[in-house]
Amino acid sequence: MLGALGLITFRQWRAHRLRVALTTLGIALGVAVFFAIRTGNATLLDSLRATVEKVAGKATLQITAGESGFSEKVLDTVRATPGVQLAEPVIETLVQTSYSDEGALLILGVDTAGDQQLRDYQFDRSQTQISDPLVFLAQPNSILLSRAFAERHGLKVGDKLALFASDGKKEFTVQGTFKPVGVGEVFGGNVAVMDVYSAQVVFHRGRKFDRIDLMNAPAVPVEVVQQRLRAELPPGVEVDRPEVRGEALENAVTAMRVGILITSFVALLVGVYIIFNSFTIAVNQRWKEIGILRAVGVEQGNVSRMFLCEALLMGVIGSLVGIAGGFLLASAANRVMRGMVAAVYGVVATAAPARLHLDQCAIAFVLGVAASMIGAWFPARGAACVDPALALHNIEARHSESAHGWKRSGMGVLLIAMGAALVFWTPSRLGLPIQFLFAAVVLLGLTLVLPKLVLWSARALRPIMNWAGGAEGALAVDAMIQTPRRSAATVGALMVGLMFVFSTASYIQSYRQMIDRWMNQVLNADIFVATSAMLRSSSYHFTEDLGRQIAALPGVKRVENVRFTAIPYRGDTAAVIAIEMDGFLERSQKAIEGADSRTVHDLLTRGEGVLVSRNFALRWRVGVGDRLTLESPTGTLERPILGFLDDYRSEKGTIFMDRALYKKYWGDDAVDFIDVDLNPGVDQLAMKQEVEHLTAGSFHAFVYTNAEFKRWISSLVDQFFTLNYMQLVVAVMIAILGIINTLLISVSERRREIGIVRAIGGLRSQIRKLVLLEAVAVAVVGVIVGSVAGIMNTVFMSHTVSIELAGYSVPFYFPWEFVLLSVPVVTVVSLAAGWWPARNAARMQVIEAIGYE
């Protein structure tokens, strides 16, 4: 029987090629976006892991202590630990070159004596006369370059290369090049090697290393060596396998990855509505055929299976096409993601071509097929329930479909209420998957209510359209009133797309407002000098000397050196802002909530307490008065928490402490930002130019006035959400496919009606107008329900998702301006979607149309 039903389906597909093509394209686009993001993400993680692994070489364990590094003495302890066969110190830093078109160069400072046992350096003998270039690195300011970098800039042995070191621009002598294998492959070939002790001096590391890479003796298991080292080394110094460091990098960018992955589902979700729409249409079109099939003995189950098999086939084709398309898009997605992690997290990943991950293919395929089956499920069930006697009546007997009854709408309202209550009143520690389940319940409820909402909205819209669009306007809305369920599917697709667009815009607006308020409270210096165009650089820093030079400029009232770094905390990381508290408190006292201001001032400036950001307090469940224990390279630091303040620079949470305290425990006097306060009446722009003049050519410094700094932070926020926006645009595009689908079917179903209007004097242009106005009506209703759903989703995102991912809730703000602006935009897009169906309608042969049944 299924063979016969398959034949019927095949004929139907041939007869409705366009509908089938648009529907399959809907699935394909959804899968493509999902797959592109997943593959881009996997490529990014591969790249982060590969960099760590290649730099690690044969190392089985790595010793680190956050970004501030640790004392050289640790190396002696490590080498003296039984089971350690080889231990080599490393300084790893990204520096800017004097080539303006070149990105950062990864500098590996290694011990010239023993590192070749650990890492693979394949020296280019053709480029150097020396037998062992590493030995020559011991000469000050000597450097070995990857062949790729050297060739790109025409550098030969003996040439000079200028790099920005902590205390200014320095010239290095090229001593040789190495091939693009092993270490030469790291960081896309933008890699150089120099002596670790020279690197200490040049990059102002003092007598510290960033890392020790070690190999255990073959006879001693690596776990045993790890345990021994942990016992021997001071607190704050961590011993991990290289792959764990890779995971830590992944962990650092979790919020971004999760955020992007969430939005990558949106396109698939919209695809479900497109399938639902398409199959509702198919069942309506084939009403009589279903009646005949039922009359000749096809069981309900087989009718349902016929439609589900169709969905399965569409899902398979759409998913395969989507995977292929997604793979082509993956490199672009990866590029955007790399930009984001670099700008926001300061994590620089190597550019790498997208690689086909079979597990991602399988996930995308299964989800694409599942989306197709889910979308087709209810229409297939509806087809099975068709009353054959009624269906065999003349098709004209069915003037309109009913919106679902009150029972189903009531169920929808109940689900919305239940889902919303669960989102609001269950603790966030239930975890994101459970919270998303609650949000899905709300969305399901909305979907059930949608036919009624569409019906009411269309009825409310009719007088307006009648008034504004004339008879064509009224007829356009009538199409929605006639088929509320079909229209609901289209509106649903648009609703989901717009819901996420609105709520993302809303979230960004809310986030921006929150950031603005915070910047006004905390970032109120007149001039900011930064080490990076990104939020921060994890490896390039200024020295305090630059601060002293700036302080000496006439008109400068005060200079505060700020260290913004990350330290290990309870198996995770936390951000640390070490700042001269006197000045900071003078400007930002009002932002602090906790003990009285006098106590806070006294204890903080003496280094006898710390402040934490609210998301830190929420994440680690600590309060004012609790004692915070931090492991530093020089020992355990325990201080009371004196107060909270808002800070959004790290989703892991931020600890504020006096700079002197930080320097004492971490032995780190690097500077990431210099906050400059000016005397009253001093022009910020003029001072900015002076600071730029001071740093030009010697420091890789970015100088901002207060307003510029705030604008720059805002642009980082925008950059953070770029990919979300791009995905949402695709989701709306898929929704537009739904509009085209619906309008084409509407034109086909209303052929006779259109023929009558033409017969009694309707011009082709009026028919075009009628169809286009229907597109406008769908768009307007879509915007209305999309904004309602958007409000709900914004609350969900700013409350639940934000707390889960970043540890803070974002104050709710709904971007009404954006919604209002979207009306003309969505209308124009819908009009564009309606253009082709409208053209078809206008070209319809009147005589055939009137005779059409």
Next chain:
Amino acid sequence: MIQLTNVSKSYGDSGAVQALHDLSLTVEQGERVAVMGPSGSGKSTLLNLICGLDEPTSGSIKLEGVELAALDDDRRTRLRREKIGMIFQTFNLLPTLTALENVALPLRLQNLRRRETEERAKAMLERVGLKVRAHHRPDELSGGERQRVAIARALVFRPPILLGDEPTGNLDSATGEEILRLLDDLHREFNTTVLLVTHNDLAAAFCDRVLTLRDGRFVKEVRTGRPVTAPGPSGERQC
């Protein structure tokens, strides 16, 4: 008013199906003409050509002296909505519009002011005796009522020409008679030129002249009432 000269219409590749053969017909102002004939004789094709929904393969069709072939689609449509009222066997009302909205539709398509269209549509509905059903949708009306609404829609803009395609074909005989009486009254009132294609003898009897069409040719012409074109005895003649 309506003038057909040597009109032929064929369909298919190289004119495989000849629907009308070299027809000539003149219908004068205020005249009522019925075209009768069996199914497939070309009645509907003739009507479609006259109202400009279709184009003849050869020959000329003039309405009030305007050559249809000289007009593009939009002009033909405008001519249709200003000069021709049409009634159909299947009523062809728009199911989503009320009776009043259906009647007002041709006026609204002419972009007349809403108040005016509504007043004229109401007056027309009153004229066909359906004022009380103005806000009902077609599926809430009987067959006779639907055809009255269709007639009101056809005449609401006072067209000089009324074309009817089996206007009583879907109605029982009593209702059909009622519709014909209404058409007769309206014809007297508006002096509309009427061309009906019909199977119904009663409908034909309502007309001044009855033409019989067979295989795309007029085979008989009968004058049933007052002569319009020229004085002469009423009676039957072979074409």
